[in-house]
Amino acid sequence: MSLEPLRYDPPTEPRLAVIHEDRDMVVVNKPSGLLSVPGRTPELFDSVLSRVREIHRGAQAVHRLDLGTSGVLVVATRRKAETILRQQFQDRLTRKLYLARVQGVMSEDSGQVDLPLICDWPNRPMQMVCHDTGKPALTDYQVLESDGESTLVLLRPHTGRSHQLRVHMASLGHPILGDNLYGEQRPGERLLLHASQLGLYHPYSGEWTTFHAPCDFAEHIAPIVLKAPTLASP
Structure with missing residues (x-):
């Protein structure tokens, strides 16, 4: 099977659709057509992560969405928050x-x-x-x-x-x-794939927190309650 070379022309408006921002993380509604993280070549540098780094120099990705997928994407802005968030995704606590x-x-x-x-x-x-x-x-x-x-x-x-x-x-x-x-x-x-909702434990407070990004092809669909997973006893 032969795949056509990627023609990368990411959307630029808005620069970042921020859903939530605090000292530990930035949550954005990623548009379809924008990479989550920079690609390997200079023409693929523009991404959610590179744009967040314009504001928070030390920002790090903790998960990704496909190029064509839109929706909720979390970027850590502090090293400790990055470690905690990455672990949650790894342990399937999100x-x-x-x-x-x-x-x-x-x-x-x-x-x-x-x-x-x-x-x-x-x-x-x-x-x-x-x-x-x-x-x-x-x-x-x-x-x-x-x-x-x-x-x-x-x-x-x-x-x-x-x-x-x-x-x-x-x-x-x-x-x-x-x-x-x-x-x-x-x-x-x-x-037509959209990450509508994401629930996770806040890396600083430890509280269960949920985020919702409106879907451009299903705007009438309301968010539902995302229950926190049961944590294993120490």
């Missing part, structure tokens, strides 16, 4: 909700996709299902509405594998609209 519009009408109102994923090395950055060597990947989905040609779904990933939601939806025969890797993308169409 809670994430995504909105996606997928191709076709889904037959089930809700369900779970449990398919292990691994890099499709000859076609990287694509990922693929592999039951022999893939890493566990688990996603819950819930249908919100359908227009007869596509379906709006709420996605709750329990793991954070690369391209997990995109591969899992495609595996059901319902690729996310605008997906140039696992579906079809029409000229000028964005990936």
Whole structure:
């Protein structure tokens, strides 16, 4: 499979759509088309992280969203906060909700996709299902509405594998609209995948905190309560 070279033309307005900012972190609503962190070449330098560093020089990424995915993204602005936040993502103590519009009408109102994923090395950055060597990947989905040609779904990933939601939806025969890797993308169409909500323990106060980023293709969908995970006893 031959993939076309990336043409990177990131949006510039607004420069940063800040949802929350304090001494430990900046939370932004990342637009589709902007990298989470700088790429390996100079033309791919512009990113959420490089823009946050214009304000907070020592900022560090603690998680990422795909280039085409929009929504809640957290950047740590202090070293201690970075360590705490990274550990939460690693230990799966965060809670994430995504909105996606997928191709076709889904037959089930809700369900779970449990398919292990691994890099499709000859076609990287694509990922693929592999039951022999893939890493566990688990996603819950819930249908919100359908227009007869596509379906709006709420996605709750329990793991954070690369391209997990995109591969899992495609595996059901319902690729996310605008997906140039696992579906079809029409000229000028964005990936209709949005990180709508994120819950985590604040790195300073330790309080359970949730953030919400309005979705440009599902503005009428209200946020729901994200419950804190149960912490293991010491």
